[in-house]
Amino acid sequence: MPFGLTNAPATFQRLMDLVLGGLKWSCALVYLDDIIVYSPTFSSHLQHLESVLQQIQENGLTLHLSKCQFCKTKLRYLGHVVSQTGIEPDPEKIRAVRDYPVPTRFKEVRTFLGLTSYYRRFIKNYATIAEPLISLTRNSDNKPFQWTSLCQQAFDHLRHLLIEAPIIAYPQFDKTFILQLDASDFGLSAILAQKLVDDDGVQREHVIGYASRTLTSSERKFSPTERECLAIVYGCSHFRPYLEGVRFTILTDHKAHKWLHQTKDHNSRLARWAMQIAAYDVDVQHRSGADNTNCDALSCAPIDDLSISNDSTVVQESSSSSTVVDPGYLLVLDYFYHCSLPSSQFPIPISLHRTTNSSSPTSSHSIFCANIHFGDNIQLYEDIRNAQWNDAELRPLINYLQTQQLPDDTESPKFHKRVSCHRLVDGALYRVLHSSQSNVEDNSSTAICSTTRLFRSHEQLRLVIPKSKIFDLLSLAHDHPTAAHLGHRKTLYRLSSRFYWSHMRHDVEAYVRACELCQKFKASNKKPDGLMRPIVENEP
Numbered sequence: 001m002p003f004g005l006t007n008a009p010a011t012f013q014r015l016m017d018l019v020l021g022g023l024k025w026s027c028a029l030v031y032l033d034d035i036i037v038y039s040p041t042f043s044s045h046l047q048h049l050e051s052v053l054q055q056i057q058e059n060g061l062t063l064h065l066s067k068c069q070f071c072k073t074k075l076r077y078l079g080h081v082v083s084q085t086g087i088e089p090d091p092e093k094i095r096a097v098r099d100y101p102v103p104t105r106f107k108e109v110r111t112f113l114g115l116t117s118y119y120r121r122f123i124k125n126y127a128t129i130a131e132p133l134i135s136l137t138r139n140s141d142n143k144p145f146q147w148t149s150l151c152q153q154a155f156d157h158l159r160h161l162l163i164e165a166p167i168i169a170y171p172q173f174d175k176t177f178i179l180q181l182d183a184s185d186f187g188l189s190a191i192l193a194q195k196l197v198d199d200d201g202v203q204r205e206h207v208i209g210y211a212s213r214t215l216t217s218s219e220r221k222f223s224p225t226e227r228e229c230l231a232i233v234y235g236c237s238h239f240r241p242y243l244e245g246v247r248f249t250i251l252t253d254h255k256a257h258k259w260l261h262q263t264k265d266h267n268s269r270l271a272r273w274a275m276q277i278a279a280y281d282v283d284v285q286h287r288s289g290a291d292n293t294n295c296d297a298l299s300c301a302p303i304d305d306l307s308i309s310n311d312s313t314v315v316q317e318s319s320s321s322s323t324v325v326d327p328g329y330l331l332v333l334d335y336f337y338h339c340s341l342p343s344s345q346f347p348i349p350i351s352l353h354r355t356t357n358s359s360s361p362t363s364s365h366s367i368f369c370a371n372i373h374f375g376d377n378i379q380l381y382e383d384i385r386n387a388q389w390n391d392a393e394l395r396p397l398i399n400y401l402q403t404q405q406l407p408d409d410t411e412s413p414k415f416h417k418r419v420s421c422h423r424l425v426d427g428a429l430y431r432v433l434h435s436s437q438s439n440v441e442d443n444s445s446t447a448i449c450s451t452t453r454l455f456r457s458h459e460q461l462r463l464v465i466p467k468s469k470i471f472d473l474l475s476l477a478h479d480h481p482t483a484a485h486l487g488h489r490k491t492l493y494r495l496s497s498r499f500y501w502s503h504m505r506h507d508v509e510a511y512v513r514a515c516e517l518c519q520k521f522k523a524s525n526k527k528p529d530g531l532m533r534p535i536v537e538n539e540p
Contacts (some may be wrong), residue, residue: 127212169206183227190235391466462500
């Protein structure tokens with residue numbers, strides 16, 4: 001089967017289901033290419049192995065001997081360790097959690113939550129413990145990354161719990177299931193358990209699985225009784241494959257189920273919940289909070305919401321040479337700054353922080369630019385300004401704007417026309433563009449970056465680029481990771497909003513058209529060639 005097809009896993013799983021046929025759930029289970037054969041005794045296990053191998057052989061499939069394990073009482077399967085006593089997390093996977101570094105950006109937090117969530121059924125009150133990390137990742141596009149002490153505590157707690165995760169017992173469907181429920185101001189908790197007889201002959205309560213989730217903003221407004229009813233609905237829905245069609249016991253420290261059936265005035269939400277619960281054969285037993293400590297820990301855990309102001313706050317110190325940049329720029333830089341690409345090939349600006357700009361910035365000149373550091377000590381703005389002074393075409397303009405003296409070999413009318421379109425600001429030459437819009441909107445939330453980036457104020461000025469720096473600027477605007485190899489129109493817009501040089505459109509189109517990476521990986525908009533047809537001559 002070819003790799004990469006969207007429906008390949010489903011097709012292969014269907015094939016394996018057909019190959020094993022009636023052996024599934026009798027003595028074997030299969031997930032894609034992972035087959036597990038289970039038996040109560042060694043003699044029956046040999047018979048089951050023979051049946052499975054015979055089915056594989058008859059269907060023309062082969063096995064790799066080095067990847068097979070036979071007659072094991074304990075083995076790793078799909079990220080878990082399976083034994084006769086139950087299921088536990090794979091120590092190899094847990095080692096990855098134990099050695100996981102402290103996250104420094106939103107994507108790393110989500111990755112860690114995904115890793116721990118895979119084993120959440122081994123962790124009681126997982127949603128409660130992970131609440132600070134979950135809150136941190138909400139609306140991450142509109143706030144800076146702030147790793148608080150609550151986040152660190154949740155991070156360390158999850159790592160510790162996974163390292164010492166308990167063994168989850170196998171369900172026995174001839175025994176009564178016990179569903180223990182609880183709700184707090186910010187989360188729901190459900191524990192499925194059974195009373196089983198251990199090897200010493202003593203009957204003890206064994207956990208079949210944990211389930212928990214955080215409440216949404218609207219669910220947090222529910223009354224305590226409504227939240228307890230929601231916990232019953234959630235627990236029954238989550239463990240439905242175990243509970244549907246059998247009688248089970250619900251233990252709760254609130255008389256929500258009794259209230260739900262006795263109250264006469266149901267709103268639409270409560271009516272839906274009552275109908276869902278009515279589909280189960282439930283024996284509800286009230287248990288006081290003192291005896292419901294395993295679930296009630298969810299309600300008692302003092303976890304505050306992670307509150308982050310909408311106003312941008314400082315997250316890192318910036319250099320003294322920094323000034324205003326677009327806050328959206330930081331969202332892109334945050335990703336590439338932490339990626340593993342070589343810095344020599346993809347240099348990333350450093351020393352970033354956010355600030356709140358309540359009024360228009362003021363300076364000795366009417367445009368704002370910042371020093372952009374790509375690499376270590378390269379300053380694009382300074383390089384462009386120095387290159388302007390060394391450019392033979394721009395030097396006369398700069399000298400005149402500085403000294404008001406015309407060059408001897410310059411045609412006066414033509415030169416004055418050029419001078420009228422330029423201005424000298426802090427030793428750098430800018431092109432004056434006339435626009436009907438005299439005021440530029442100020443963004444109340446701005447960002448600061450120790451890099452060179454040009455911004456407009458009430459005057460439409462563009463930094464003039466000498467010929468020696470055109471190629472470098474084109475490479476920066478098109479090839480840089482934050483540029484994303486955009487097309488010539490977007491690249492031209494990005495450059496023309498900040499810089500100016502003659503024949504800019506032609507240079508941008510030629511550079512983008514000659515980009516090697518774009519030619520290799522971008523889809524062509526050219527229509528496919530038609531079919532070849534023979535040329536028929538009608539006349540000799």
